[in-house]
Amino acid sequence: MVWSVLGDFTVRAQAEDDPVKIGPVDVVLLAVKTYDNETALPQLKPLLGPATVVLSLQNGVDSVDEVAAVVGEERVLGGPTYIATALSLPGLIEQTGVHRRIVFGEAFGERTTISERVERIAAVMVAADIQAEAVADARIAMWEKFVYLAPFAAFTGAARLPIGPLRADPFIYEQIMAAVGEVESVARAEGVAIRDHASLMAYVTNYVTALPAATRSSLLIDLQMGKRLELDALPGSVVRRGRAAGVPTPIMGALYSALKPWVWGNRQPAVGSQ
Numbered sequence: 001m002v003w004s005v006l007g008d009f010t011v012r013a014q015a016e017d018d019p020v021k022i023g024p025v026d027v028v029l030l031a032v033k034t035y036d037n038e039t040a041l042p043q044l045k046p047l048l049g050p051a052t053v054v055l056s057l058q059n060g061v062d063s064v065d066e067v068a069a070v071v072g073e074e075r076v077l078g079g080p081t082y083i084a085t086a087l088s089l090p091g092l093i094e095q096t097g098v099h100r101r102i103v104f105g106e107a108f109g110e111r112t113t114i115s116e117r118v119e120r121i122a123a124v125m126v127a128a129d130i131q132a133e134a135v136a137d138a139r140i141a142m143w144e145k146f147v148y149l150a151p152f153a154a155f156t157g158a159a160r161l162p163i164g165p166l167r168a169d170p171f172i173y174e175q176i177m178a179a180v181g182e183v184e185s186v187a188r189a190e191g192v193a194i195r196d197h198a199s200l201m202a203y204v205t206n207y208v209t210a211l212p213a214a215t216r217s218s219l220l221i222d223l224q225m226g227k228r229l230e231l232d233a234l235p236g237s238v239v240r241r242g243r244a245a246g247v248p249t250p251i252m253g254a255l256y257s258a259l260k261p262w263v264w265g266n267r268q269p270a271v272g273s274q
Contacts, residue, residue: 003088004095024049027121030056031081034063034233041070048075053117055104057081059149059218060233061142064107077118078138079104080145086221096215101131103141111137143187143194148204151179153219154235154255160220164213179251180204183238189245223259226266231259 001010016022025047032040037058044054048071055077056063064078082101088094102125106115118134125132135141155166155176166172180201187194194200219229235256242249 001091002093002095005098006095006100019043019046022047024052026052028052028054030054030058030063030067032058033228034058034060034230035228037063037066041067044071053077053121055079055121056107057102057104058233059230060237061139061146062233062237064138064142068108073108076107077104077121078107079135079141080149082145084215084218086218098212101133103133103135103145105135105138105141107138111139137193139192140194143192144200144203147180147183147187147194147200148208149217150183150234150238150252151176151255152208153217153230154179154252154259156217156220157223157229158255158258160224162214162216162220163208163211164215167208167211167213175251176208177201177204179255182242182247182249182252185247186238186242186245186249189247190241219259222265223262228265229259229263231256231263235259 002008023046026049028044028047030040030044044067053075054067054071056067057079064076067078068076080103082099082103084096084099086094086096104122105111105118114134114136122132122134152163155172156163159166159172166176184194184197184200195203216224219231219234222229235252238249238252239256241247242252
């Protein structure tokens with residue numbers, strides 16, 4: 001069941017915990033938390049047929065490479081989702097915002113035009129009343145979400161507050177935008193063709209200021225519920241990639257350090273363990 005500000009509804013879906021019983025499919029949507037990839041990705045193999053594609057809708061920018069390592073680059077599509085939800089109870093999803101959109105495209109190979117398979121999948125989604133946007137280059141779309149998602153998740157998580165109070169404080173908001181700049185610098189160092197700086201900052205500003213004040217990142221929701229955190233896929237990824245590219249990320253690094261003791265939620269490992 002889904003509780004939503006846009007209207008409640010119930011989905012009666014057939015579930016199966018053994019992919020072998022399902023067999024090859026046309027499209028696999030990968031939407032589990034990134035920290036479950038170690039156990040989830042091997043389960044993709046029984047679902048693969050000659051033309052099966054795997055569309056990763058996970059947070060961050062690491063997932064498409066992790067998926068490709070298992071199924072091969074030629075099968076992988078990727079992209080960001082724009083939706084705020086929480087699993088309030090088993091079987092109950094609560095949508096906490098009004099945005100609900102998927103943007104996706106090719107993650108490898110030729111990415112100057114929208115591929116035929118991306119267009120076909122997007123058409124099926126649109127026909128099912130899913131807000132889907134097909135793009136040529138998934139990595140641009142992923143990074144243009146990541147530049148604000150990683151700081152948004154890290155700041156709300158570290159402060160244990162939704163976006164409203166953070167956005168209202170001039171100094172904190174200045175630091176959020178500075179952190180956005182750190183992620184932008186990492187993207188440019190990696191050669192990702194995101195939009196120009198002025199346009200990117202305007203895009204992020206418009207998006208962040210339009211969020212309802214009570215909006216919490218999924219990282220904050222998980223933190224408050226004592227669950228594991230997608231820390232390594234968000235601020236952790238910024239820090240790792242920044243170091244590899246020689247790009248300083250002091251704000252994101254400090255936030256990553258503040259949140260790292262809680263990466264396992266209430267199941268904290270012993271002191272000194274990794």
